[in-house]
Amino acid sequence: MEALYLLASLAATLVTSAFQSLLLFLRLLFQRRHDSGGGSAAGATRLYEGRVRHSRRRPAAHAFEYPVRYALVDLDRLPLPDHLSADEARRIASTSGPVRLLTIPKSVGYEQNPLSIYYCYNSAGQGQDGELRMCIAEVTNTPWGERVMFTFQPDSDLVAKPLHVSPFMDMLGNWSIRADAPGDSLYVVISVQHPTLGNYFTAALHAKLVGHTSNSLRLATFFWLMPHKVAAWIYWEALRLWLKNVKFLDHPRYLNMSYRDEALKRDLELRSSCSFLQKQKANNQRSSSTDKTCEISNHPDNKGDENIMKRWCVWRDAQWPWS
Known part of the structure; x- marks a missing residue:
């Protein structure tokens, strides 16, 4: 049933994308001097071009890279459907400044976003972003369409793996993640x-700023078929791994329904370690109270993890027939 659904979904996507591509071509032929998609949101989107590189060292060596385009959207000026609003992101991150979303926009009816990132800043002067205080990752797996969102420290953080992102990886790993503040270039690893x-x-994105826009027609042409290309690369590289005899793993929900709870527990253990808290202190320039928390959480008489704040983390379930 799942294989049939995947084939049917592929056929429907091809038909829909072909039709919407024709409409886009007609828009290009008859475009107006001023596009109606601008307005008050003019300049709300930065355009980036770069490359994504994946490098697997074990159990079989496998590396590849591909070109990619991303949008960095000012969510206060241009809210996007199916994503957090700027106010929601600020509440989650406990920040007070701008919120910018790095994502691949939907193109001709299709969306494919393995990773989107909300950059949450503290407030600063007029026209300034301020300090990048917190990030929120939004990870979606293929083909299931499950999604997990979690907070992380942008300069360096360690997160217990919360989502089955590949049938060639188990759930035992931890993600070491870093995301530099976007400017003329951006880097995520x-x-x-x-x-x-x-x-x-290791997976890394390195991209350069190539422009600003909120013109809907320019956005549509700049990202034309970008999600489709990402999906094609995902399936092609999965086939190559399978041909290298890398073990194919079923979704963990078939074997362990509590895998999400276990991921949260492992993440709390990571955060409660003294070395991790000291690293957070260095990254965030926290007060000496962090040292006290570290000592309490590792003291043999400590009865629980009430001194350690849990990471904000939420899931969106897969849709039929993957649910």
């Missing part, structure tokens, strides 16, 4: 630290 395979996988 995620490494997987595994209890037996070590630091065996």
Whole structure:
């Protein structure tokens, strides 16, 4: 049933995208001098071009890279459907300034976003972003369409893996993640630290700023078929891994229905370690109260983890027939 659904979904996507591509072509032929999609949101989107690189070192060496385009959207000026609003992101991140979303917009009826990031800033002067205080990751797996969102410290953080993102990876790894504040360039890197395979996988995005716009027609042409290309690369590289005899793993829900709870527990253990809290202190320039928390949480008489704040993390379930 799932295989049939995947084929039917592929056929429907091809038909829909072909029709909407024709409409886009007609818009280009008859475009007006001023596009109606601008207005008060003019300049709300930064356009980036770059490359994504994946490098797997074990159990089989496998590396590839591909070109990609991303949008960095000012959510106060241009809210996007199916994403957090600027106010929701500020509430989650406990920040007071701008919120910008790095994402691949939907193109001709199709969306494919393995990773989107909300950059949450503290308020600063007029026209200034201020300090990048917190990030929110939004990870979606293929083909299931499940999504997890969680907070992380932008300069360096370690997160217990909360989502089945690949049938060639188990759920035991931790994600070491870093996201520099976007400017003329942006850089995001995620490494997987595994209890037996070590630091065996790295994914990195490096991109350059190429323009600003909120013109809907320019956005549509700039990102034309970008999600489709990302999906094609995902399936093609999965086939190559399968041909290399890398073990194919079922979704963890078939074997362990509590895998999400276990991920939260492992993440709390990571955050409660003294070394992790000290790293957070160095990153965030926190007060000496962090040292006190560290000592309490590791004291043999400590009865619980009430001194450690849990990471904000929520899931969106897969849709039929993957649910």
